[in-house]
Amino acid sequence: MDDIILKVKDTIVELNDTENLEIEFPDSYIKDLAKAYVDEDLTDDELKELIRKLKQAYDRARVEAGEAVGTVAAQSVGEPGTQMTMRTFHYAGVTELNVTLGLPRLIEIVDARKDIATPTMDIYFNEERRDDEEFVRILANQIGKSTINDILSDFNLNYGTMEVEAVLDSKKIEEKRLDRDEINAAIEKAFKKVVINGDEIIISSSKSDKSESKFEIRELRLLADKVRDLQISGIKNIGKVIIRRDDVPFELAEFEGQKEWIIHTEGSNLKEILSKEGIDPVRTTTNNIHEIGEVLGIEAARQSIINEAQNTLSEQGLSVDVRHIMLVADIMTSEGIVKSIGRHGISGEKSSVLARAAFEETGKHLLHASIRGEVDDLTGIIENIIIGQPIPLGTGSVGVKMDYKNK
Amino acid sequence: MKIDIQNHMLVPKHEIMTEEEISEEFSEVDYDFKNLPKIKSKDPVVKAIGAEPGNVLRITRESQTAGEFVTYRIVED
Structure with a gap:
């Protein structure tokens, strides 16, 4: 497969040289192209044509400069959100742990709550201990209260x-x-x-x-x-534990149908669990985003926000494009700490006074700004709507400049 | 037992960029690299790779949409 990926890359370079297409595909596209080349048994000319067509489709799908991606993301998450039930269900089937789901969970994620209602952990075991029931039971009782x-x-x-x-x-x-x-x-x-x-x-x-x-x-x-x-x-902060048997994920299984033991916990303490002997320090995780930020860093927290939000939405049968959620996660973690969307986070810390005043607590922001003598550069959207100017968005984001040298 | 958090599935690869790499990467962009997204100096991964405030980290994420995606963060106090 690697030589075919190389071949696809070479073909792209060749097309870039001969036809000046300026192709820059992400890795996943190149993998898909290589797969299509093998599966469909394409000739080299067909591959070239496929790349040209893909380039066209790719350019069409790209976001234009000046597009309001944040607003689109907000709408794309918000609309399916209205269809979510307010009810919190219980885990069906094998486990009887109660986990916050649906809208309350989604609110918890974007609000970056420190104390979430139902922290849980999934503890996996390393290759040796994966199928060792006795070991797993001993550990479960050590960590469970x-x-x-x-x-x-x-x-x-x-x-x-x-x-x-x-x-x-x-x-x-x-x-x-x-x-x-x-x-x-x-x-x-x-x-x-x-x-x-x-x-x-x-x-x-x-x-x-x-x-x-x-x-x-x-x-x-x-x-x-x-x-x-x-x-x-028991370990601090961990309550009930439940032991479950599940299939080993496809990538890790040595043979098909291999099973492993997994511990689910009520409550979470990632740091202590990760330092236990026998557990899998790669897959063991928690649903507490702040804890992940502290133990595994801000990039892990970003990934965890994406995973949690997407799981919450898909559990309710809603499909939101992951790019919208990625944007939310990027903004929430851009300062190196997990910040909430809303009054105490992103929206409350905007540099523009008018933007903050337009969001919440209008009086407070205007009063404080006047006391401190704040200046608003009117670079954002809301500020310009308030004073009735064209907004710097879409076609409004470009201006005209005179070129003095070539008159 | 001490574990290496960099192996965890949620943690992407972080590398410290050299001065040359920084000037090469950010010479033709229309923003200052000092305005990159931030990462705290007390971040566990920053501690693990021994980066210091002012360093720029190259982060190679495994992306659901792009396969592999390279991004940057600047270490701050």
């Missing part, structure tokens, strides 16, 4: 001695692949007066003299809740 309540077989409040009596379930501990010593250490660390006797744990209130307090019973019950909710495993 477990409390004492999850491993109890019996739980009693003894009002006579004012003690909490808990009996742990060895089977459940075994099932969750938890370490008994770690559990005991966590319990001992959290409560002062603890007696651990095998599976049996007796905890009494840390207040020294119990007889005098008239809130004794209430305190015991509060203590009982504390015992139940004591976290014994």
Whole structure:
């Protein structure tokens, strides 16, 4: 295939030289041309003709200088957006994780929210561990949140001695692949007066003299809740985990129909998960764009905005050309940090006073501008509409200049 | 375990451009390369490749539409 791609490139160079076509195709076009050359069994002359025709179609499809691409993008995302449901669905099928979808999710993305409603992670495993169920289950329980309540077989409040009596379930501990010593250490660390006797744990209130307090019973019950909710495993910010089995993606599979284990999490902590042994540091990802920006950089955040927005739209059966979303993502990340579209981001930081005043909080912007003595150069669209001049857009973006030398 | 974030599928290739490359690339454009999109000096990828404020990075993205797309960012504080 590589030699055919080279051949296509050579043909383009040849056409550029002989017919002065000034062809500059993106790589994907050259790949498609090479594929067509092989699949359709084209002759060299046919390939040349195909390139000429493609050049024509390509030039027709290109955006003209002065086109209002931002407005077109806004309309192209906005119109399908009106058809989105406001409802948040639950993940259908295998997983029972609740994930924000539809319009609320899209708003979250363009607003660049720091705290998204349902952060989730997809954790993949490297080649060795991909099919290792035992390893995946152990890791899932390490990162997923477990409390004492999850491993109890019996739980009693003894009002006579004012003690909490808990009996742990060895089977459940075994099932969750938890370490008994770690559990005991966590319990001992959290409560002062603890007696651990095998599976049996007796905890009494840390207040020294119990007889005098008239809130004794209430305190015991509060203590009982504390015992139940004591976290014994898990990574910060991560809640429930779900293990799923799926096909290995086509590019990575050694043979067809290869399956792998994937962990989905409620909550997200990309940094810690990426440093775990055995996971795939290439594919493991989160849906929290800010977190991606912090851990993987601004370019990864840009890509993540595109992926998340497109997935959100396509899940609702809407297809928006990815170029519009790319433009949004480019603008959101152009300053090196993820900025929101809207009052606190792009629109609120425009250099023109009139443009800001036309968007939101008119009074505030005009007042502040007059106090500071701001100057508006009237280079944008809105400013010129406000004062009634032709706008610098489309045919309005060109002017006439006199050439003094050639009179 | 320390992982190399540059291998992550979301991270495109970042390279520091030399002075010659910068003057060659931006000599015939009608904008100043100092107005390129920015990337913070505390960005994890900038730290990983050891770029400093003022450097220009060449970023080679895998694009859904163009196959491969080259863009630039300037490192700022």
